[in-house]
Structure formats: structure tokens, C-alpha cells
Amino acid sequence: MPSGKTHLKIEAVMLVLWAGLSVPLLLREWITSSQVVLFLGSYLFSMFLMSPDLDLSKSDAFYRWGVLRWLWLPYAWVFRHRQMSHHLLLGPLSRIVYIGILVLAGMFIYLVATGNPGPRLMLSIEILLPICLGLYLPNLEHILADQISTSRRRKRRRHRL
Numbered sequence: 001m002p003s004g005k006t007h008l009k010i011e012a013v014m015l016v017l018w019a020g021l022s023v024p025l026l027l028r029e030w031i032t033s034s035q036v037v038l039f040l041g042s043y044l045f046s047m048f049l050m051s052p053d054l055d056l057s058k059s060d061a062f063y064r065w066g067v068l069r070w071l072w073l074p075y076a077w078v079f080r081h082r083q084m085s086h087h088l089l090l091g092p093l094s095r096i097v098y099i100g101i102l103v104l105a106g107m108f109i110y111l112v113a114t115g116n117p118g119p120r121l122m123l124s125i126e127i128l129l130p131i132c133l134g135l136y137l138p139n140l141e142h143i144l145a146d147q148i149s150t151s152r153r154r155k156r157r158r159h160r161l
Contacts, residue, residue, distance in 0.1 A: 004060040011047045011138045035130040042134025050095050055085040092139035
């Protein structure tokens with residue numbers, strides 16, 4: 001398995017490639033600069049704070065949450081490492097849904113405490129798509145790096161026998 005630092009290096013290189021890809025898309029006006037900012041911001045958030053390794057209570061991603069890392073303990077209890085949390089589709093989706101549940105719980109607590117429902121967000125596909133891609137892609141890259149590493153290790157073992 002690649003180390004946490006190796007995963008970050010892979011994801012950082014891919015971030016540069018994704019940012020480079022956004023330039024011709026911007027020039028052709030297929031996307032807007034605000035969509036690029038949303039994508040890059042959510043990518044960085046996901047890269048550092050939404051790793052598939054959040055199912056380990058002693059991972060770098062877990063500790064990056066600082067005093068809020070306790071929020072991920074239920075996630076680590078529910079998801080065993082390298083099981084569903086490392087599934088290509090369901091893994092990132094599970095963390096996105098989990099964060100959504102935490103946000104909704106925070107909004108509910110705010111509503112109960114203040115009686116004010118808080119700001120209403122109008123989310124369109126133009127906003128949601130770059131955010132979801134930014135949250136999803138670093139997780140996909142992490143999981144693929146793990147799978148490639150595991151596959152190579154298995155091949156080396158077979159050749160030794």
C-alpha cells in the first residue's frame with residue numbers, strides 16, 4: 001500500500017493535471033472560473049480531509065481533522081478498513097453522505113438553539129457537479145493507487161513461488 005504521503009503526492013500531481021485541463025475548458029467557455037474554484041477547493045478539501053483512510057482512527061487524514069476528528073469515530077466503527085470505504089463508487093459516496101449528515105445535524109442543532117433556520121442555499125447542477133467531482137476524484141485516485149499497489153505485490157509473490 002502506498003503511504004499517506006505517497007497518496008498526497010499522487011493526488012497533488014493529479015490536481016495540477018486537472019487544473020491544467022481546466023484552462024482550455026475555460027478558454028472555450030465550457031466552464032466558468034467559479035466552477036474551477038469550486039472544483040479545486042473541494043478537491044483540496046477531499047485530498048486532505050476526506051481520504052478513504054478515515055476508516056482508520058490512526059490515519060493522517062483522521063488526525064488532520066484536529067479537535068473535530070471525533071466526528072469520524074462513528075464512520076471508522078461502521079466501515080472496516082479496505083472494505084466498502086475503498087469501493088470505487090460507494091467509498092467516496094459514503095464519506096460525502098456522512099459529511100452531509102453531519103452538516104444537516106449541525107443545521108438542526110442551530111435551528112433548535114436559535115429558532116432561525118439559517119441561510120438557504122440554492123444548489124444547481126452548475127454548482128453541485130464541480131463540488132462532487134472535486135470530492136470524488138482524490139478518493140478515486142487513492143483507491144486506484146491502493147489497487148495497483150496490491151496487484152503488483154500479488155504478482156511479485158506469484159513470481160517468487
